[in-house]
Every structure is written in structure tokens, then in C-alpha cells.
Amino acid sequence: MIPNTDWLQHAACAGMDPRAFFSTGNHARAQVNAARRVCAACPVREQCANWAIQTGERNGVWGGMSQQELRQRRRRFTSRAKTSMTAPKAPAKKKEPAKCGTRSGYQKHLRDKTEICAPCRQANTDADNRLRRTGTTRAAA
Ligand code: SF4
Ligand SMILES: [Zn+2]
Structure with missing residues (x-):
């Protein structure tokens, strides 16, 4: 060309x-x-x-x-x-499974109908409290 x-x-x-x-x-x-x-x-x-x-x-x-x-x-x-x-395409990053002790961990327990462990329960309570206080479930940076 x-x-x-x-x-x-x-x-x-x-x-x-x-x-x-x-x-x-x-x-x-x-x-x-x-x-x-x-x-x-x-x-x-x-x-x-x-x-x-x-x-x-x-x-x-x-x-x-x-x-x-x-x-x-x-x-x-x-x-x-x-x-x-x-360059070969980088393999698509596998999504990390939700970790226990996080709100997504809590939600994973709900989805999978597994027993909700204490750290997840705590994380969910914390997130709820944050939501009430700050309007977001996100932990402060
Ligand atoms: S960048 Fe410089 S060399 Fe290129 S067209 Fe413009 S004046 Fe001319
Ligand atoms: Zn858990």
C-alpha cells in the first residue's frame, strides 16, 4: 500500500x-x-x-x-x-470465587444454599450498617 x-x-x-x-x-x-x-x-x-x-x-x-x-x-x-x-491473547482472567468474609461471600452462600459462615455474616452486617450510615455498601477507601 x-x-x-x-x-x-x-x-x-x-x-x-x-x-x-x-x-x-x-x-x-x-x-x-x-x-x-x-x-x-x-x-x-x-x-x-x-x-x-x-x-x-x-x-x-x-x-x-x-x-x-x-x-x-x-x-x-x-x-x-x-x-x-x-502475542497470544492473554487468557481471560478467571473470576475469583467470592471470598468468605465479604458481602459477595455472603451472597454466594445464599446462592449456593450453603451455610453462612461467621465471617460472611459479619461482613454482611457491616455492609448493611455502612449502607445505613453512608448510603453505600462499599467500604471506605
Ligand atoms: S513536519 Fe516538518 S518536514 Fe514534515 S511537512 Fe511539516 S514542516 Fe515539512
Ligand atoms: Zn463464608
Whole structure:
């Protein structure tokens, strides 16, 4: 798939000398910084950076990023793509059975028609009291 380049018509660097974005030689650092200042005000710098990453562009400043920064982002981009494509889905977390000594434990006893143990009975009483006091059965955080 050829990456879409419609964003280019909004580029802040349109009409500029492209050499400003491809720094070489002694003044490379100053050139990169000057290019970056143009990018900073560019409305399409995200698209521009992504484009450079997707096409594997290995020269110049794109989306306000130097090649070094683009490389870092490319690594993140590809490692993310890899994980989302190949990582096996984490198994669905089994729901913990309701623990005794909680209100859900109490309710589980009711559902399962098992004998309500003392901790569950206590938890339910506590929750009831909280409900009366605070309007919620939730324990204070
Ligand atoms: S982000 Fe920079 S290089 Fe990319 S289009 Fe905008 S001004 Fe040009
Ligand atoms: Zn219990």
C-alpha cells in the first residue's frame, strides 16, 4: 500500500528548499534545529513523522524529528506492531470465587444454599450498617 500523502499540501515546509531538511556537513546540528522550528508550527507533523517511519525514510528531518528520534520511534512502532500481531491473547482472567468474609461471600452462600459462615455474616452486617450510615455498601477507601 502506498502511504497517503494528502497531508503534504498542508506542509509548513511546502515551497521551502528541501535541502533545509536534509542536513549534512559541519552545520548539521544547526540545520536540524532550524528545520525542527519549521516543523514545530506545521499542522501535519504527526502524519509527516508517521510517513517517514512507514516508508523507512532514512534521511532528513520529518515531523520535527531528527533521524535519531525517528529511529527510536520506529523501534517503538515496530515492536508494538509485533506484539499486537503475534502475542497470544492473554487468557481471560478467571473470576475469583467470592471470598468468605465479604458481602459477595455472603451472597454466594445464599446462592449456593450453603451455610453462612461467621465471617460472611459479619461482613454482611457491616455492609448493611455502612449502607445505613453512608448510603453505600462499599467500604471506605
Ligand atoms: S513536519 Fe516538518 S518536514 Fe514534515 S511537512 Fe511539516 S514542516 Fe515539512
Ligand atoms: Zn463464608
